[in-house]
């Protein structure tokens with residue numbers, strides 16, 4: 195399938211208001227399967243921690259195999275529409291399906307329990323303040339994406355979640371040529387992770403956002419050790435690179451690295467792995483290479499200190515609240531994992547800053563990226579701690595001191611909300627889905643090429659990242 199065809203298909207992606215609720219998403223997939231019993235087969239692959247069946251939908255019967263999984267981070271629902279649009283196209287458009295000659299195994303959402311805790315903002319993803327106030331991201335050890343088995347130097351991880359086990363079995367049963375776990379970012383521009391340096395694919399990965407008028411994210415990368423294959427396209431290097439980088443920096447990697455990603459598992463089968471990271475809001479600064487008058491080292495230190503100060507404030511509230519809390523919510527579990535990370539991350543950033551040459555000026559894109567990460571983390575994790583405390587005030591189990599603590603946090607949070615209002619532009623959902631869909635088509639086209647070499651086996655790497 196050539197680039198023009200992919201761009202045409204991307205332009206046909208329909209628009210939506212917001213994102214589908216979990217039940218709605220499942221109902222749409224079931225309706226598709228019922229309408230095309232000859233093309234779509236449903237297989238139960240596991241059970242969520244709260245008892246919900248996890249289904250994979252097999253679409254088509256091509257000679258290549260692709261596994262596409264949504265909800266690997268349940269706060270990232272762009273993939274819900276992408277998965278549905280992909281399944282619908284492959285079931286109902288015989289020409290497109292034939293061109294890619296692929297059997298698709300599509301999981302609409304692998305973590306329905308976590309996704310339901312985000313549903314309150316799905317009808318309006320364009321208001322960042324509302325979004326953050328109703329945001330939920332599982333603690334790292336409760337994320338499907340980062341709980342695949344891992345063993346490297348001092349790190350040994352085998353606390354595989356039931357959802358992750360289902361995902362592992364799907365990969366092992368299908369031995370995919372292509373794995374796409376459906377992620378998205380939040381603010382700025384479009385970027386990607388790709389497990390192989392493929393110029394033909396990268397060309398399309400750049401062309402699709404350009405055709406839709408979306409900027410690439412060329413500022414501060416999500417992790418400092420990332421290897422850039424092309425602008426806004428990063429290698430899906432292994433957790434080994436992250437570990438060695440932190441070790442060399444003098445930071446204990448064991449505190450930051452736990453499980454591996456789905457890509458690390460699929461690479462054992464020689465799969466091409468791709469992740470597309472899309473923001474809900476774009477900002478012109480995200481792709482502005484103009485130098486600022488602040489050195490990059492000073493920028494890192496300034497943002498690290500701001501993040502550390504907010505983390506310390508949240509930690510103090512959490513510590514004071516802890517003896518009074520009686521309800522073990524996912525919000526509390528997440529707060530107990532993320533808030534200490536906000537407190538400890540500045541140490542890493544200061545160590546990085548000390549190595550940067552003093553005369554290297556930060557670009558506008560880097561400044562935007564660093565400053566916005568502070569805004570993002572305050573809103574996300576302040577909001578989750580608020581939800582943890584409000585579980586007690588709503589249930590009637592909160593003492594008066596706990597209620598006052600909740601009010602104090604709400605007051606602080608309102609200031610962070612006011613600080614987060616910016617001139618960022620909401621992106622229409624059809625464009626976000628279009629980028630993810632186009633990226634999948636580009637990778638599937640590459641995999642379907644007769645010239646693609648026989649697949650390497652048992653390579654163990656994975657991708658870093660927090661989006």
Ligand SMILES: [Zn+2]
Nearest residue numbers: 267377378661
């Ligand atoms: Zn993610």
